[in-house]
Amino acid sequence: MVREDGRAAGELRPVKITTDFIKFAEGSCLIECGDTKVLCCASVEDRVPPHVPYGEGWVTAEYSMLPRANRERSRRDVAKLKLSPRSAEIQRLIGRSLRAAVDLKKLGERCITIDCDVLQGDGGTRTASVTGGFVALALACRRLVEDGELAATPIRHYVTGVSAGIVDDTALLDLRYSEDSRAQVDLNCVMNELGELIEVQGTGEGRSFTPVEQQELVRLCLKGGKELLAAQKEALGGNY
Numbered sequence: 001m002v003r004e005d006g007r008a009a010g011e012l013r014p015v016k017i018t019t020d021f022i023k024f025a026e027g028s029c030l031i032e033c034g035d036t037k038v039l040c041c042a043s044v045e046d047r048v049p050p051h052v053p054y055g056e057g058w059v060t061a062e063y064s065m066l067p068r069a070n071r072e073r074s075r076r077d078v079a080k081l082k083l084s085p086r087s088a089e090i091q092r093l094i095g096r097s098l099r100a101a102v103d104l105k106k107l108g109e110r111c112i113t114i115d116c117d118v119l120q121g122d123g124g125t126r127t128a129s130v131t132g133g134f135v136a137l138a139l140a141c142r143r144l145v146e147d148g149e150l151a152a153t154p155i156r157h158y159v160t161g162v163s164a165g166i167v168d169d170t171a172l173l174d175l176r177y178s179e180d181s182r183a184q185v186d187l188n189c190v191m192n193e194l195g196e197l198i199e200v201q202g203t204g205e206g207r208s209f210t211p212v213e214q215q216e217l218v219r220l221c222l223k224g225g226k227e228l229l230a231a232q233k234e235a236l237g238g239n240y
Contacts, residue, residue, distance in 0.1 A: 001170045003179070004176075004178055007174075009170060009171060009173065009220075010172075011173065012033070012162070012173060012174045012224050012227055012228070013035075015031070015032065015033055015228060015231045016031070016032040016231075017029050017031050017231055017232065017235035018030045018031075018235075019235050022039070022041050025041040025042060025043060025136070025140075026042050026043060026044045026112075026139070026140040027042035027136040027137060027138065027140030027141075027142070028040065028042065029136050029139070030132070031131060033124055033128045033174070036122045036123060036128050037120040038116055038118050038128045039116070039117045039119055040114060040115070040117075040133045040135065040136040041136055042114050042133075042136040042137050044110055045111045045112075046109070048110065048111050052104075052109075054109075056104040056109070057102070057104045057105075057107030057108050057109060057111060057112070057154070058107075058111045059102050059104070059107075059137065060095045060111065060113050060114070061092075061094035061098060061114040061115070061116060062091050062115050063087050063091035063094060063117075063126070063129060064077065064116070064117050065087070065117075065118040066117060066118060066119055069118045069119060090126045090129070091116070093126060093130070093188075093190075093201070094114060094130055095114075096198075096199060097159055100192070100198045101134060101137065101155055101157060102137070102141075102154050102156065105154075106150070106152070107154040108150065110144075112141075114133040114136055122176050122177045123163070123176040123178075123180040127163050127188055127189075127190070129161075130160065130161030130190055131161050131228050131231075134159045134160070135232055135235055137155070138232075139236070141153045157193045158192060158229055158232055159190060159191070159193075160190070160191060160193075160225045160228040160229055161188065161191075161228075162189060163175050163187065163188050163189070164187050164189065164217040164218075164220040164221050165179065165183035165187060166209065167179050167182060167183050167184065168184075169184070171216045171217055171220060173221070174224055183206070184204070184206035185209045185213065186202070186203050186205050187200065187201065187202040187218070188200070188202075189225070191221070195222055195225070202214055202217070
């Protein structure tokens with residue numbers, strides 16, 4: 001099939017990561033995946049939630065879409081006096097994914113919160129948040145080392161996230177909204193730099209799918225993850 005933006009089935013949208021986008025955050029970046037734009041900021045606090053074991057740190061995330069991130073204005077969660085189920089589910093995914101990148105004992109008794117705010121959404125906001133969130137996290141950890149708060153970075157490996165799906169019975173990488181909204185199958189994949197899977201979310205939206213189709217979607221995501229990894233390394237100067 002011919003995609004609207006002319007991409008091949010296994011091709012990512014153009015990716016741009018701008019680091020140090022916010023002055024005050026310990027780590028920040030703006031990640032652009034096509035027309036999806038997410039601002040990711042990392043904040044460090046010298047305290048941890050009560051459930052965290054003694055001597056360990058914690059990494060968590062919050063996710064939100066600005067009212068005009070989409071084609072029509074949406075209400076802010078604060079106006080509804082509760083977090084939307086979608087935002088809650090996505091920020092839990094981001095938090096789980098980024099904790100997998102960190103040695104929490106080496107982080108020490110401090111909490112790093114990654115705020116992911118979608119400025120413009122055109123599909124793949126959760127996976128862009130994971131990819132950009134990692135860059136913000138790595139920058140915050142780098143600052144802790146530079147400031148003498150840590151002897152070495154607690155980052156264990158890079159983490160990326162990307163989507164794939166089946167549209168008109170064709171497996172496609174990195175769906176934009178016009179594809180995602182009519183996808184028969186939607187799959188989000190989070191992985192580390194070794195090509196190991198951290199989380200896979202796959203859903204039959206319009207039909208069921210086979211294990212073979214799932215494996216094909218994962219293969220596409222692994223290809224995209226390697227390309228996103230290269231973009232992260234370039235943004236971070238080749239190291240954490």
